[in-house]
Amino acid sequence: MRRTTDHAPNESSERTPMSGPNTNYDPVEVSALDPANIDAAVEEALAAIAAAGSLDELKAVRTAHQGDRSPLALANREIGALPPSAKAEAGKRVGQARGRVAQALATRQVELEAERDERILVEERVDVTVPAVRRPHGARHPIELVAQRLVDAFVGSGWEVAEGPELESEWLNFDALNLGPDHPARQMQDTFFLDPVDSGLVLRTQTSPVQIRTMLEKEPPIYIVAPGKVFRTDDLDATHTPVFHQIECLAIDKGLTMAHLRGALDAFVRIMFGPETRTRVRANYFPFTEPSMETDFLCFTCHGEETWGSAEPCRTCGGSGWIELGGSGMVNRKVLRTCGIDPDVYSGFAFGLGIERALQLRHGVQGMHEIVEGDVRFSQQFGMEV
């Protein structure tokens, strides 16, 4: 503890030592309490504080002007030696002086810290345009994504997804679909047969056997969407591939009509090609269905404007304004009977399309090669959702 003695501030001759009871009177220290000297010390301190250009410099300034050996500290120490009458005034003067210096130090500290923080941010600047990806991104194959898109929309409307094997029994792939061994339509399909050929097994030429399997095993109502890989003995070219993907929908319920078929088809094309599109339909022939229907949808590029014979016919539809979607129809009664469903109670419809073609149309894929070759650049364009 420090004992101080009161003294009159203006009685300099009677100044007493400030610190320690045994300290002798020191004229220098006494002069330290001189108001002019205090002001000078403050001014010097303020100037040094202002001049401090860095936190390190400020630290030195702090030591010099606020430290134990700073003039104001020394002055403060002198107060104790003053007569009690002088102590108050001198204390006040020194206190104010130290206050000003402390204030200035604090202010400058904040300023310099702010400057430093600012400078660090500037110094830490990087060029964010340099490459950032160390591990390349992956991607899904767009065939899978297109199938998912269609599947999800139908599942959202209460349909379910059905699947089946790719290597399938001939009976499920043909006979049960009303494609008997002599049916002309059966000859149109180029089927991969297995060795031995009398095994009764084929690589499925369509996803329709999934429909048969479902109808054989499940009681109506049936609302299924069946995506999958199918096989035909076509060589790879711009429009054909021996392995491709179909998606088919089958509905079996009481009271279903061709109008429901058309409604489902409309939903289908809107999912793929936008809400503006619409369909037109005409008769066709498919053994699996009767009546059968062929569907075109409005070209999403030219919106049905006929550009036949013009200088630049629409490249999407070839100028007709319409794009062929695929075959459909009301499930043939023979097929229902084969599957054990009473055609007098239930009716249903089925339709399908090639996913490769949908991908080509919707995403402007020109050929078939890029879809099947597995070049990673192809998948990587599409990311994880289409």
Next chain:
Amino acid sequence: MRMPLSWLAEYTDLAPGARGADVAASLVSVGLEEEDLHGGDLKGPLVVGRVLDFVVEPQKNGKKIRWCTVDVGQNGQMLTEGKHQEIVCGAHNFEVGDLVVVVLPGAVLPGNFEIAARKTYGHVSNGMICAEDEIGLGHDHEGIIVLSRLLGEEKAAALSPGDDAIALLGLGEETVETNVTPDRGYCFSVRGLAREYWHAQGSPRGGYRDPAAIAVPAPNGDGYTVELKDETPLEGNEGCDRYVARIVRGIDPSRPSPSWMQKRLTQMGMRPISLAVDVTNYVMLAVGQPLHAFDVDRLSGSIVVRRARAGETLTTLDDVERTLSPEDLLITDGGEHPLAIAGVMGGASSEVAATTTDVLVEAAHFDPTTVARSARRHRLATEASKRFERGVDPKVTAAAAQLAVDLLVEHGGGTPDPGVTDVDHTTDRAAYRLDVTEPSRIVGVDYPRERVLGILRDLGCEVVESGEGADDVHVLVTPPSWRPDLVDAPDYAEEIARIDGYNNIPSVTPTPSGGRGLTHSQKARRVVADALAGAGLTEVLSYPFVSEELADQLMLPADDDRRNAVRLANPLSEERPLLRTSILASLVDTLRRNVARGHKDVAIYELGLVFRPGGPLGTAPIPSVASRPDAETLERLYAAVPAQPRRVGILATGLIEQAGWWGPGRPADWSDMVAAVQAVSAALAVPVVVANDAAHAPWHPGRCARITLADGTLVGHAGELHPKVLAALDLPARTVAAELDVDVLVRASEEPVQARSFSTFPPAMTDVALLVRSDVAAADVEAALRSAAGDALESIVLFDVYEGERVEAGHRSLAYRLTFRAADRTLTTEEVNGFRDAAVAAAAARTGAVQR
């Protein structure tokens, strides 16, 4: 099927001003798809030319062109001052002296292609020698048209340079080509197409003139003897149930068919041959009844229709000797000598020849199945077989024969025999009892009764009241003879909808009563695919066809089940006759293709089915389709289909992390494959166990992880591929791979995850370094530590592996951080040390580990 508009106009009234495109659109509206339009869109001069000379000039681009001098008659000569035309031609299928079709400057070819004299290959070419497709005659572009080949020598001989080729080839007129579906055999005739066009116009009264509605003499006993002797009908259907034979004698064999007929045949895409042949073809095109003309002098007195005998042969018109099957139906001379395969092709021996004066015209009705099988067996898809397969009108037979007789008489100067043979075993079809409200229920459009009946009558159906009372909804419908496809209500419904207009069908969204969404398996498979894509792998799809050598290249052991591959009977390439038994088997091709395209750093995966018969294929039954097969048959059917598990295959080569400003890249190694497996495992929340597998092809024996479920079920393998496999498959060194059974993972992820509770007290960590023999698996050491560390053990992390000077040879040091945390308190140092010591003791006991 093609149809010139003038021919159509003979049988029905064309809409005023209708052009080819309008006719095609009308036919489309009733369900006949447009195939093409020919003719009508070109402007001459298009003339007959004679090639006088040519010089072959090789070109820099490797092509050889012919610099031809062509006589194009007065027309052409006048264009270039009386000289013969000089024309550059790229084709080589003609000789000096051939008559060709020349288009001259000023002409316009289909597609608005204007012809001008133009400089090409260093010459001024005055026009062009035409190929079929260039003038819209056909699709052939193999070479230019040589008229003697297109029209026949005889016909060509009558031509002179300068003759108008537009008229000659019927190109001035539009010809519509439609695609005929298998159920509409009657549309393989102008008669049928005209009827459909008439329907498209609203079936106006009197607007259709049936060319087969002609007077036909009644059959009599004086005709040529014909016997129908099918002793083995197919599926109960007599092979031939009607045979009309008519004879015309004294035809002048030198008289050609009239030019109008030749022109039409050319327009229809057929080649005029001789009067007798042209007439049979013409009548077939007109009414859809294939006819055959026999030379009476080459017959011995009677015709017998019977099935072939085993070993019998016939040389058909195309000069191929064919060995016949007992299923083939034959037209025979006197029951012995085969004359023709019924409905498919005639034989060479009885063919009408240049000297034939007496012709027997055959108009018969053959069983579609019999003809279809014969056509397929002998690979003979002819104009006749195409029609019989789809069903020919059994009532047009006699009229067709009469039309042929009339034309032979008119143009050949012959006389018809009074004898008329018509052996007719056909029976009239029974009427169908149609509920007239049924079409509305099927289509979803409310068709009034009168509309239904009106359409049925327009179609040629005979419709009578059911006789069951005035309120009865039923009528008795007998379809027209040319419509074998009309059998039951849906068939009639389609006709009503088609003629009323398919586009009148409204769009009504079906409303399923709520599905269950995607199955767990379907969702889990997406998770697997998304997890791998999220881990930086790119999904691809590969063809499942693989070579026989692949199993050896993959170093599969002799008894490996992956050698049991399914073989295709008709592979696209003999080099790849097998179906893959693993995803990697075909994914390696995709990797190689990517590498060949300059992608050095590739990480790909494929999710798909593999084919695992597990041995020789069984035989799948082919049950009747009349009703649902019984449960036992269905069971056999399903069981005969080989197992096709769903797998995911992964391959990576090159850098898995790229080099860049941050430093060098990191090559993919075995651990990236284990990490990919772990990514899938984490995404499905299915823990897997990783173990060293020293012998699993095609992996490197020292760098292969065997992946199992906690219960030991095999999930798959991951690691680096065997260097020999990589060399054999021409893949980059150090390529890494994984293959997992997705079905196993999906099943394992079905059970809902049961949450563990976790402590909020502070963790206590302690490190141990264990010295073990190098052949001890880290996973085993970890398992041993876990087994004795107690319930408070939270995690074990292997944070360092050291092998080198500082440890004993043949050993390595494994540094583990053990983290403990009790559920109910803060653990003391003493407790933690106790747990650690127990764990280390267990590791020492089980793996020989020594704490360092």
